[in-house]
Amino acid sequence: MSKAYFSAPVAGATTISRVRRDVAGESGGAPALAGLPRWDLSDLYDGPESPKLVTDLDQADEDAQAFARVWQGRLDSLPGSELAQALAEYQRIDEVLGRAGSYAQLLFAANTSDSGVGRFAQSINERLTGISTHLLFFTLEINRIPDDVLATQLADPALAHWGPFLRDLRVFRPYQLSDEVEAVLHEKSVTGAAAWNRLFDETMAGLRVRLGGEEVTLGSALDTMSSPDRATRERAARAIGDVLGGNVKLFSLVTNTLAKDKAIMDGLRHYPRPTSARNCANMVEDEVVDALVQAVTEAYPRLSHRYYALKAKWLGLEKLEYWDRNAPLTTQDEPLITWPDATRQVMAAYEGFDPRMGKVARQFFDNAWIDAPPVPGKASGAFAHPTVPSAHPYLLLNYRGRTRDVMTLAHELGHGVHQVLAGEQGYLMSNTPLTLAETASVFGEMLTFRALLDAQTDPARRRLMLAAKVEDMLNTVVRQIAFYRFETLVHDERRKGELLPARIGEIWRQTQVESLGPAFSFTPDYDAYWTYIPHFIHSPFYVYAYAFGDCLVNALYGVFRSGHPGFQDKYIDMLRAGGTRRHKELLAPFGLDAADPGFWQKGLDVIAGFIDELERV
Structure with a gap:
């Protein structure tokens, strides 16, 4: 129930969109990549020593204590209008804390190896945890309001506005502990999971x-x-x-400790299984996730197994080694795509879909909202951080001028556009569950890919683009579900006792063999490759959201291509909804239903169709 305001460089679902790729690092300094944009965080605060930051935190501390004195112990007896007033004040204070946490998180993400920045980020996290302790009673007390009393309160139009927030909050009602226990868990979080997260991040940055x-x-x-x-x-x-094998004992200790910590928390809260807490946060039923995982794993043979058999043949190999998975299909170096060219390509796709979306996207390039160069000490991968509605999102990239980097830009820009539009709902209701947070990003990526593919007239180049897209989709769907299977097996087995590094490596290899298929062989050193995936540390069971989003968008894009009437208006309305509607409500205008067993097949059939086309070439 408590909020983690900072967990560098990748925080919980309430604050940041996940690292997109599992390949990142610094560039070779190519001239074509000179002049990449850096972000300007002064729209949040003008520096770690900012007097405004000090003032904001001091005032928030004072306001949080006053808030508790006024409202604690009264919520179930308030008329709806007064509870709405309390919620508005809670949101105002919480947004101040969110702004400070966002600033610390973004500063750290660009400087993970700077010990001074790490110290600043940790001090902010501790300060925010202390302040928010005064607010902790509020959501706990709301969840103790009897259903009939809350229904009467919600009859007031002022409180009805907050209905989606209250609906989602009460999902956690069955798993809520006493106020005293929740307070202890909240305050100790900075020395628990957050500390292990920091150890992982700083170790990875130093490798x-x-x-x-x-x-x-x-x-x-x-x-x-x-x-x-x-x-x-x-x-x-x-x-x-x-290198990973030389550090595997440390990463195994981090993994075992966090898995045990999660098992303890899940036991206290009576979550039925390790994935349940994540599913609640995503506002998606266990059964829907199970259906997705089953559909993808059953599709391994017709997707990844089939594609990588083709790839082995194209490369002239009897067997692929794990280092061949991302091998390009040509021995020629890919021409570098300059940042201005990448910007033009992505913006053309966004504006071509709808000028309104293009107008929002353009702001990221016209302002210093993107940090693009892959420099030492910077967080790997890519993400979009929404910060707070009173400011704007920021994008972090590690841009190297390849086609996949253009796709990553299109992906993260989709997140950014979504976050801007959803910001209209206010801080408490702008956040979108992870399963839907990937919708705009994957859709933006698909728009860009289709535009580039349609413009390509060279058959050989078109084949390479199509193969690259298939690989990206396999990484997004098959690979992420394999990650999810790995996590599930590790967390299930950890409940019986600590796992030795060799055992974790065995589970990793098992899930990779299942997903990648007979085209691959694996040398023993690959058993340590699980260690560098940040999702396992920062956000257990996050990864299925990628597959959810990709399959959802494949189905959604099919509706768009079919000429569905009013698609653009419905799509932008969906993004503006933020967290106010669940996936069933959001997809209904497009005639889609994620609870339908055939829904996932529609998404997987798109990938299979691309592979069919490659087989014919």
Whole structure:
């Protein structure tokens, strides 16, 4: 029930959109990538020593204590209009805390190896936790209001406005503990899971891999595994395996501790299984997630197994090694795409879909809302952070000028547009569950891909683009469900006792063999590759949201391509809804239903159709 305001560099579902790719690092300094934009965080605060930051936190502390004195112990006896007044004041204070937490988080994400920034971020987290302790009673007390009393209060139009927030809050009602226990758990969070998250982040940021006589970051080494030269990929893969294997005991300790911590929390709250807390946060039923996972795992043979068998044939190999998974299908280096060209390509797709969406997207380029260069010490991957509605979102990228980086820009920009539009709902109701948060991002990526594919007249280049898109979709759907299966097995087994590093590696290999299929062989060093996936540490069971979003968007895009009347208006209305509507309500105008067993097949059939086309080439 408590809110984690900061967990660097990737926080919980309420604050940040997930790291998109699992390959990142610094660039080689190519001239074509000069002048990449850096963000300007002064729209939040003008520095860690900002007097405004000090004033805001001091005032929020004072306001939070006054809030508790006025409202605590009274909520079930208030008329609806007064409870609405309390909610408005709670949102105002909470947004101040969210602004400070966002600033600390973003500052750390761009400077993960700076100990001074790490210390500042931790101090902000501790301060926010202390202040928010005064507010903790509010949501707990709301959930103790009897249903009939709350129904009477909601008859007041002023409180009815807050209905979606109250609806989603009460999902957690069965799992709520006493106020005293919740307060202890809340205050100790900074020395519990958040501390282990920080240890993971700082360790990862400090790892160096020796390649070609040079020490490079882990992200840069991972990027080398996409080299067109197989020997280069193998050297990078084995060097990464050595580094991860050398640190596997530490990462196993972090994983075992966090899994045990989660098991304790789940037991206290009586969640039926390890995934249930995440599903509640995503406002999606366990059965819907189960149906998604089953559909994807049953589709492994016709998707990933089939595609990678084709890839092995194209590369002239009897077997693929794990370092061949991201191998390009041409030995020629891909031409670098400059930032201005990437901007034009993505904006053309967004504006071509609807000028209103293009107008929102343009703000990110016209203002310093994007941090693009892949520099040492920066968080790997990519994300979109909504911050608070009174400010604006920020995008973090590690742009290297490849087609996949253009797709990542299109993806994160979709998040940003969604976050701007949803901000109209206010701080408490703008946040979208993870399962729907990926909708705008994947849709924006699909728009960009289709525009580029339709403009491509060279059959060979078109085939390469189509294959790259299939690989991206497999990474988003199949790979993420394999990650989810890995987490499920680890958390289930951890409940029986601590897992040795070798056992975690066995589970990792099992899920990878299942998902990637017989085209691959795996050397023992791959067993340590689970260690660098940040989702497992920061957001257990987050990963299925990618598959959910991709399959959902495939179905949604099919509706768009069919000429569904008023699609753009309905789509923008869906984004503006933020967290006020559930997935069933949002998809109904398009004639879609995620609870329908055939829904997921529609999304998977799109991927299968692309592979069909590649087989015919």
